[in-house]
Amino acid sequence: MAKDSARGATARELLDALRHYRDGAGVTNAQLVKHGDGLLNDSTVGRYLPVRRDAVSPGTWPDWTRFVEPVLLACLKVQKISEQSLEHRRVMDEWIEFYTRLGGVRPQSVAPGQPRLVTMPRPDLRHRIVGRDSALRALRKLLRLGEPNATNVPPVTLRGLGGIGKTTLAMVLSDERAVTDTLPDGVLWVSLGPKPPIHALLDQWARRLEVDLLGEEDNGARSEQLRKNVRDRHYLIVVDDVWEPAHARYFDIGGPWSRTLYTTREINVLSPPSHAYPVDVLEPGAALDLLTDLAPEAVEQDRTAAEDLCRRMEYLPLGIKLAGLDLAMAVVPGRIRRLVQGLIEESERRLALPQEEGRLGLGDGPVPLGAILGMSVDRLSDEDRERFADLGVFGGEPRTWTIRMVAEFWECSEEEAEDTVSNLARRGLVERQADDRYWMHALLADYADALAGQMP
Ligand SMILES: Nc1ncnc2c1ncn2[C@@H]1O[C@H](COP(=O)(O)OP(=O)(O)OP(=O)(O)O)[C@@H](O)[C@H]1O
Ligand SMILES: [Mg+2]
Structure with missing residues (x-):
């Protein structure tokens, strides 16, 4: 003293x-x-x-x-x-x-920087995150971060097509100071995928929360026990990669003080419509920044070609990232140039770009970009899948169409076409625009084209 x-x-x-x-x-x-x-x-x-x-x-x-x-x-x-x-x-x-x-x-x-009480294993962030300032601002507002006394905040859902950056956005958000300040108990994270092992995942949360679930086999009752335990706590609960709302409900355990964030490709009922946040592709400048970070030589060599490549990928972060990692492996300038041209000109090359670390639901080994995007197509009925494949013909700019146009093309009634388009939209494969036209991402149009080529 x-x-x-x-x-x-x-x-x-x-x-x-x-x-x-x-x-x-x-x-x-x-x-x-x-x-x-x-x-x-x-x-x-x-x-x-x-x-x-x-x-x-x-x-x-x-x-x-x-x-x-x-x-x-x-x-x-x-x-x-x-x-x-x-x-x-x-x-x-x-x-x-x-x-x-x-x-x-x-x-x-x-001491500052001490680990918060609970954090779950999440995918690693291995490179710089670009853009997303306005998305982060909107999410802070929807989740009412910075308002520690707010209660019963409705869950928020990040929605958008595969590889658009939903999981990444959720990760960036969960590391923000605003989350630590508002939700001091920490982040509970789970990534589900199409066929989640619910039992084992609930076990993981129980271990972290030091709740004994041993006596209980029923997943509903196990989830209820976790809910009781965290009722008075302040967590950010992230339920990532939801494919079925029923799966997500087991992890919806937050009490009035916690906030919940879902990510999903699909339109579903995880949160009120006002709390669904559509994630968009990157701004062109941000996309080029990402490519530059990963493959600086390729961008330095021919900036116009690099911009073309970003446009061809229609600014989808996953596409840009996989292209960047691929280009980074080529050290000879001539080869880099040929690779960039190949990716601009040939859709098969774009779709074949590998994600080395695998994808939940597709396995741990390298998986091609096409397969990651195609996970949503695999969920369609045979008829809808065939119709989706036909949409590849609308692949040219501006890649939008009306119900009447596709009904003619599919040779079906407009009502039937509406049903199919609605199924495609629900899976995040097409999007309705303001003027009743429908839009499909360029890489999905590539995928549709490739699928059409494989159909009998
Ligand atoms: N803003 C960003 N800046 C830099 N890289 C990004 C950004 N957003 C996404 N990425 C990269 O793109 C990849 C795909 O993003 P992410 O996994 O977040 O997509 P997703 O929307 O969750 O896809 P899915 O529907 O398949 O789960 C990530 O591996 C990440 O590295
Ligand atoms: Mg994801």
Whole structure:
């Protein structure tokens, strides 16, 4: 404990504030001693926080662990503020800030950057994230980050076609300071895929949350047990890569204080329409930045060709990333040039670009871009798949069409065409535009074309 006069003045400032806090909380010194977990006695409390306001506090610096923290905890206990609550965390955080600002040593147990209570394994972010500032702003607002006292915030769904960057956006968001500040218990993350092992995934969460599910086999009851456990906590719950709403419901365990974020390719009922956020392709500049980060030589060599390539990929982050990684492996300038031209001119080359780390639902080995996009096509009925394949003919710019146009092409009634188009839209394969025209992403048109070539 320091004894110099400046230190004495700040000690008095700290003790005045602490006394003020004690009085505001309506707590007496006797209660502090009673609830101080044996760390506080009459003489320490009486010396530092005398009952009479004009009594002089000693010019010694109060130790955080032996005095300030036990006083705060005792006050919170007397007020029945739960240890799990955000209010508890907020009070402690504010005092830690104040204590360190006055010159105290930041307590070890709350050093900045300490891991939050629960984080689940998530895909790695291996390169710079480009664009997305406005998406992040919108998501912070929808999830009401920065509003710790908001309750029952509706879940938010990130929706968009394969490879558009939904998972990436969810990861970037979950690492933001706004999440840590608003949801101090941490992030619960699960990536489902088309056929999730629900039982094992619930087990993983239970282990992290230290909940014993051993006696329970039924997944609904297991989920309910987790829900009870996190009811008063403040988590960001991310249920990534949802293909069936029924799967997602097992992981919808947040209480009123938590916030939930889903990602999915499909239109479904995971959140109210006002809380569905459509993820768009990258801005051209951001797409070129991503390509430059991954394959600087290719962009340096021929910027116009690089821009063409981004346009051919229609600014889909997954396409740009796989092209960038592929180009980065070629070191000979002539070969880089040929590779770029090949990717611009030949749709088979684009669709064959490999994702080395695999894809949930497709296995761990390298999987081609086409197969990743095609996961959504595989979910169509045979007839709808055939009709989807036909849409490749609309592959030229501007790649939009009306129901009447496709009905003629499919040789069916407009009602039937509406049904099919609606199924395609539900799977995230086509999108309705403002003027009742429908749009399909360039890489999906490539995929449709390739599929048509394989059909009898
Ligand atoms: N904003 C971005 N900046 C840089 N790279 C990005 C960005 N968004 C996505 N990517 C890259 O593109 C790849 C595909 O993105 P992501 O996995 O997030 O797509 P998705 O929409 O979740 O696809 P799926 O529907 O298949 O789950 C990622 O591996 C990531 O590396
Ligand atoms: Mg994803």
